[in-house]
Amino acid sequence: MQLAFNEYTKKHLDFLLKSRIIVAVSGGVDSVVLAHLCHQLNLDIALAHCNFNLRGKESDADEDFVIELADQLNVEVFVQNFDTNAYAEKNKTSIQMAARELRYDWFYELAEQLKFDYILTAHHADDNLETFLINFTRGTGLKGLKGIPVVNGNVVRPFLSFSRDSIEAFARENKIKWREDSSNSSRKYLRNKLRHEVVPILKEINPQLLESFQVTLENLNDTADIVEESLNAVAKRAIVDINEDYITYKISEFKKVNNSKAYLFEMFKDYGFTEWNDVVGLLDAETGKYVSSNTHRLTKHREFLILTGADQTNNDTKLLSVSEVDTTRETPIGILSFEDIQSNQDNTQSIICIDKSKLSFPLIIRPWRKGDVFYPLGMKGKKKVSKYLKDEKLTPLQKQNTWVIETEDKIVWVIGMRADDRFKITDTSSDFFKIELH
Missing domain, CATH: 3.40.50.620 (HUPs)
Incomplete structure (x- = not known):
């Protein structure tokens, strides 16, 4: 030996x-x-x-x-x-x-x-x-x-x-x-x-069991190489976006193959999923449907499947408050700065300028909730935040990571997106206040 x-x-x-x-x-x-x-x-x-x-x-x-x-x-x-x-x-x-x-x-x-x-x-x-x-x-x-x-x-x-x-x-x-x-x-x-x-x-x-088994393993590993090559080809066509937060897959590529379930299993088996019929069902499910494992979530969004970590889908975050003397506040989506300014500035996605006299402190920063309503700046009337996010074609992950600032149960800003019309600066405003997302 x-x-x-x-x-x-x-x-x-x-x-x-x-x-x-x-x-x-x-x-x-x-x-x-x-x-x-x-x-x-x-x-x-x-x-x-x-x-x-x-x-x-x-x-x-x-x-x-x-x-x-x-x-x-x-x-x-x-x-x-x-x-x-x-x-x-x-x-x-x-x-x-x-x-x-x-x-x-x-x-x-x-x-x-x-x-x-x-x-x-x-x-x-x-x-x-x-x-x-x-x-x-x-x-x-x-x-x-x-x-x-x-x-x-x-x-x-x-x-x-x-x-x-x-x-x-x-x-x-x-x-x-x-x-x-x-x-x-x-x-x-x-x-x-x-x-x-x-x-x-x-x-x-079979007295030669171990020898026969070794031959079987060699054959299975050869087959696995073929499967890996085919899987890589499908993955290359299916993955349209990948970063540290999520991976987006094109559903049409899974529907093109002969055995969608087999490809879905091989593609997602390392993410803890076990209900494979439910995973296959996502291909024809309505937007918003998802399947969860202990570590990940796979969500149907229009013509895509989006894979995220389970921790990224947890919106049970504590409320954050901002007093009148606070100048910055760190949040899960970035750092917010608060500043009294001398004159009005144009609003952008990351900056809003509002009438401070219309605010009551402390301000509350929190994830948006089902049932939230606001008055989008530049639009007539009120709108549910859920409908606004849908119209903006946000992915499920983007929706889950959307936060708002509110005062006395009124939304001031859907952060990084749209301010509320009720707090805009008018000709009679004299107390200007800027909030910026960094």
Whole structure:
């Protein structure tokens, strides 16, 4: 196996040969063998061990074992202790997910602080098969069936072409000691159920299961490349505007393809959406309809779909007040300045000049609400703010980010758009007041 590992690394992962590397070592056979093989290849490694404090003295014994292993290999070792149960409870997640998050967050931090180039983990071919089956049983798309990537950012998994049996055989042949994790025999977790109950039956049916699975993964990844190419072509035609606040997609491009649902799934799957029939329904929905996930919102606006972050759709912001002595006020849409002036100035979208004697302080700054009415400057009569924004053809995001200034329940300015006619400067005005949005 040492020869096979050396050849694989030099052929496919040659960048490791001149890199500083963290090897994640739990104490189990897989990671211990990985540490030995890397050491024999003369890679520049240090070991990193996480003590999750989930198995009492057994966890502490694992830590001691890894420290001894580092001493045996004459390499540096880093150890971090975690209160995994407390983290899981605080973040309302499973113990397994908590351990994963804690582990990788620490690895990334360690690599960044100490200038390590890569993090090596000992995931192998059996782990890959189990991950595939987990995703398959829970429901997934093509991405979830592609398997664990060999290289993902600065995380490298050089064992994915090796089986658990071959790793254990190498350890026994070379009298390498390791630690057995008692939780691995438990049927409590889905992965262990698959490992102990399902995979053995599949291997009995097909003794060459891992080899066949590897061929399947290669085929799926080839197909994924084709899908990615087609998806990029549609995205290039569909995206008409993109910035830090939102992405706008042309609906007609999704209607042109043979399977709109498939393209919508691939385009928006990373934004937390789950109700895909509702997402498809947006293509023919009326303006203003939307579908939400925990992190994002997808809104139908005329002939477009607009993707925004969920936090950008939250208008439950506290009211802001402005006293007569205030000169500036910071708001979510910009900084407002307030200034007494000597003569009238022309109004613009960002500046209004009004009769101060018609104001009652404090002024209130707030998001517009349903039912708001104002008298648009230069127009006859009153108008609902909602109707005004619709007539101005604002996108849903622009509407959600529209604020007003009011005095005694009267709107003075739809900020950045139109002042109210009731507060305009007339021939009898003598107290001029300027409000500007920066």
